[in-house]
Amino acid sequence: MLISIICPVYNEEESIEIFVNAISTIFLKIEENFEIIFINDGSTDNSLYILLELRKKYKNIKIIEFSRNFGKEFALTAGLDYTQGDAIIPIDVDLQDPPELIVDFIKHWKGGSEVVLAKRVNRQEDDIFKRITSTLFYKLHNKISDVKIPENVGDYRLMSKKVVEKIKLLPENQRFMKGIFAWVGFSATYVEYTRTKRIAGTSKFNGWKLWNFALDGITSFSTFPLKVWTYIGFTTSFLSFLYGSFIILNSLIFGIDTPGYASLIVVILFMGGLQLIGIGVLGEYLGRIFMETKKRPSYIIKETYGI
Numbered sequence: 001m002l003i004s005i006i007c008p009v010y011n012e013e014e015s016i017e018i019f020v021n022a023i024s025t026i027f028l029k030i031e032e033n034f035e036i037i038f039i040n041d042g043s044t045d046n047s048l049y050i051l052l053e054l055r056k057k058y059k060n061i062k063i064i065e066f067s068r069n070f071g072k073e074f075a076l077t078a079g080l081d082y083t084q085g086d087a088i089i090p091i092d093v094d095l096q097d098p099p100e101l102i103v104d105f106i107k108h109w110k111g112g113s114e115v116v117l118a119k120r121v122n123r124q125e126d127d128i129f130k131r132i133t134s135t136l137f138y139k140l141h142n143k144i145s146d147v148k149i150p151e152n153v154g155d156y157r158l159m160s161k162k163v164v165e166k167i168k169l170l171p172e173n174q175r176f177m178k179g180i181f182a183w184v185g186f187s188a189t190y191v192e193y194t195r196t197k198r199i200a201g202t203s204k205f206n207g208w209k210l211w212n213f214a215l216d217g218i219t220s221f222s223t224f225p226l227k228v229w230t231y232i233g234f235t236t237s238f239l240s241f242l243y244g245s246f247i248i249l250n251s252l253i254f255g256i257d258t259p260g261y262a263s264l265i266v267v268i269l270f271m272g273g274l275q276l277i278g279i280g281v282l283g284e285y286l287g288r289i290f291m292e293t294k295k296r297p298s299y300i301i302k303e304t305y306g307i
Contacts, residue, residue, distance in 0.1 A: 001032065001033060001086050001087075002033045002034065002035060002084060002085045002086050002087075003027070003032050003033065003034040003035075003085055003086070003087050003088075003089065003102075003106065004034070004035050004037060004079075004083040004084065004085025004087070004088045004089070005023060005034060005035065005036045005037065005089050005091060006037050006039070006076060006079035006080065006083060006088060006089065006090040006091070007019070007036060007037065007038050007039070007079070007090075007091055007092070007093050008038075008039045008041055008072050008075035008076060008079070008090075008092070008093075009038050009039060009040050009041060009043060009047050009051070009075075009093055010040075010041040010042065010043055010047075010069060010072070010075075011043045011044060011045045011047060012043070012045075012047055012093045012094070013043075013045045013046045013047045013050055015093045015094055015095065016038075016047060016050050016051060016054065016093055017050060017054060018095065019093045019094075019095055019099075020036065020054055020058060020061070022095060022099050023036060023099055023102075024058065026099050026100060026102055026103065027102075029103075030102075030103055030106065032106065033060075034060060034085075035060045035061075035062055035083075035084070035085065036058075036060065036061050036062070037062045037063075037064065037079050037082060037083060037307075038051050038061065038062070038063050038064070038093075039063075039064045039066065039075040039076075039078050039079050040063060040064065040065045040066060041066050041069050041070060041071070041072065041074075041075045042066050042067070042068040042069030042070065048063075048065060051063050051305075052305065055305060055306065059306075061306065062082075062304075062305065062306035062307050063304065063305040063306065063307075064078050064079070064082060064301055064304050064307060065301065065302045065303045065304070065305075066078070066299055066300065066301060066302060067300040067301070067302040068300075070298070070299045070300075073175045073176065073177050074175065074298045074299040075299070076090055076155060076177050077175060077177070077298050077299065078298075078299050078301070080164050080167060080168060081168060082304075082307055083164065085161065086160070086161050087105075087106070087109050087158055087159070087160055087161065088158070088159050088160075088161070088164050089102060089105060089156075089157070089158050089159075090155045090156065090157065091155075091156050092155070092156070095196070096195050096196055096197065097118060097154065097156040097193070097195065098193060098196065101118055101156075101191055101193055102158075104116070104191045105118075105157075105158035105191065106158070108158070108189045108191070109158055109160065113158075113187070113188070113189040114159070114160045114162060114163050114186040114187060114188075115157060115158070115159055115160070115163055115181075115186050115187070115188040115189070116157060116158040116188070116189045116190075116191060117150060117153045117157045117188050117189070117190050117191070118153065118154070118156040118157060118190075118191050118192075118193055119150065119152055119153050119190045119191065119192050119193070120152040120153070120154070120192075120193065120194070120195050121152070121192045121193065121194060122194040122195065134152075135151075138151040138152075139151075140218070141218055141222070144218070144222045144224035144225075145179075145218070145222040145224070146222075147179055147182050147183050148182060149178050149179060149182050150182070150188070150190075153178075153190075154178070155177060155178065155181075157181070159181070160186075162186075163184060163186050166184045167180060167181070167184055170183075170184075172220075172292060173291060173292050173294075173295075173296060173298055174216065174220060174288050174291055174292060175220075175298065176216045176220040179220055215284065219284050219285060219288060220288075223285075225281045225284075225285075226281060226282070226285060229277075229278045229281060232274065232278075233278075236271070236274060
């Protein structure tokens with residue numbers, strides 16, 4: 001039986017060795033065979049050098065080196081594509097998600113669970129803005145999408161080989177892995193934990209990246225933003241019809257033209273704004289269709305070590 005640890009890496013030179021030592025210590029206690037597949041996602045620091053040095057000491061370390069930075073979602077995809085494990089565990093190298101949970105993951109998996117999810121019960125280490133926006137995203141996504149994403153659950157989880165084989169069947173290029181993990185289904189068991197601070201380095205996600213990440217999640221698994229503009233259009237047209245009827249009747253009955261340069265400008269600007277927002281929503285979906293029709297590979301591998 002082999003446990004595969006999938007770990008995307010992007011400029012994490014300060015964390016890698018600490019992470020490897022922590023994982024190795026846990027597996028030494030539970031006496032399970034394991035491999036760590038690092039995906040070097042175009043790091044510009046010494047991450048690759050450190051990985052290669054660690055590989056001399058730990059033969060179960062495998063490395064996939066991307067030709068450039070493709071992003072975490074594609075790094076996870078590559079790890080899943082090349083894993084040979086009977087159970088697969090994606091985890092970040094910063095150790096905010098405690099590797100000690102792997103022991104509970106394996107117990108539940110051996111007990112028959114195909115998926116074991118790590119659920120955060122305390123997010124005090126995140127700033128208040130991130131906590132609020134994260135909560136709003138999950139609630140909005142699950143309200144408008146048929147695919148429900150478990151709240152406060154990240155990529156850290158255990159999946160059986162059967163689940164991963166089903167994930168590999170999904171061909172899309174625009175990938176939102178949390179949604180893909182949820183889409184394939186299978187019954188899940190939860191393990192609760194409290195997230196800690198990063199052991200070193202800084203987060204590579206900023207507000208702009210998180211915003212685009214949220215857009216990817218919503219547009220990948222819901223067409224509600226498209227549908228809602230149909231209802232907005234009908235409502236606006238109906239209100240415009242009522243207002244136009246009022247102006248006509250007022251003129252016919254009282255013979256007074258309604259002066260309203262200012263109100264006319266406001267209505268024009270309002271309608272123009274609605275149209276631009278609607279075009280923007282269409283553009284988001286068309287852009288994703290455009291990227292999918294190119295049939296480009298999700299990632300390009302420059303070199304592999306131990307694969």
